[in-house]
Amino acid sequence: MHYGTLSLPARLFLLAWSLDRKRFTGGPDLHLAVRAGALAELAQRGLLHERERGGAVVPVAGSRTGDAVLDGLLDLIERSRPRKLRGWITHRSRDTLTAVRDELAAHGYLRTERRRVLGLFPVRHWEPERTGYAETLHAETLAVLRGPRPVAEVGQGEAALVVCAAAGKVRPAVTGKDRRRYKDRLEELTDRSGGASPELRSTMRDLRKALASAVAAAETARSSDGAGGDGGGGGDGGG
Template sequence: MHFGTLSLPARLFLLAWNGEKGRFTGGPDLHLVVRAGALAELAGRGVLVDTRGIVTPVVGARTGDTVLDALVELVEQSRPRTWRGWLTHRSRATLSAVRDQLATHGYLRQERRRVLGLFPVRCWELERAGYAEALQADAAAVLRGPRPVAEVSESDAALVMCAATGKVRPFVTGRDRGRHKDRLAELTDRGGGASPELTELMRALRKALASAIASAEATRSSSGGGGD
């Protein structure tokens, strides 16, 4: 996939676009997925490293991307946390920052509507539907094959790992996750490239994301909100 300079979390957000419904339907845990994408990209760039399970920033390292660098600064200024901890801590802030960034670059526009004609709500409309659809088609091909995993870029492998593990709709279904379980494991390792340390980190991040999603679903189920 070749989608310019868009970051991994930005591309994950666009995977949540539902062309049939004309709106974003990524699910209630999209903020966790987007945060996972940000962590994966920062790790891939060598800005964040794993220190015995703790997310550790490389002193002074920056990417030039406002969303990613804001997360790095947050990690630097906060107490030490695991990958699981950083998936949930203020993760909606990263989602909001990604939406604002995409709007600034012309991918989204913000509209205000009223529910029942009374309550104002903020809605996001996609300006480049063709772009999102192409991204989704390419990501689906990465997940389902037949392209060899070895030929998939590290960034694309991390993208699909986060989206599939995070159950981003309409990109992936439960049947997809079961049918392509082995390939998803291979894509997780591919996201680490040739680095054994980064490969282990990607495995840890996938496990942490799956745990965070399951916890969120359990919370909604116990409160009557349902799950996936």
């Protein structure tokens, strides 16, 4: 798995690496963004569609990509009851996060160390094997989001990466200030992620809305429970 061929969910995971704090942060809903990235890539490959009636997600039966994470999600969708995009963003989404992390580790992009919190509780600490990959991804993501590169020259995968990072609030890659300042460009990037297909553009718009809704619901639930923090599924002991 060469760096240039990393899947969309894998790139979203690496975007959660904080260049300043030297650890994975990404926000507490990284698993939702990573799952949305997997759904986006499957849709862009033509392997996932929304039904016109009801909006349930329909996979292309028997199709596979050769990527263990994407194929695992296809298999899950095939053998589960029908769900809309929002349902597939949340249903067992941490499974996809764990699968992405394990795949990156297996291919030499991540390394893990076992540590003890307070000298007692064992946790695993993950970090990139080569931080240059994360640094490059951060720079490329911000360049796509902020311009001045015309949206028409942005690739569909690049556009989807930025859209999922923004809607999923993957910190520190895309800040709240960025989301507000480049709101119009994010709309353009959402359409760009669908290419020339009206059906795919509609799916990508729905996916962005579904991800934003899932994150908002998770934030509300944490607020009600009095839980906070920026845990991030990729952090110490997370996922």
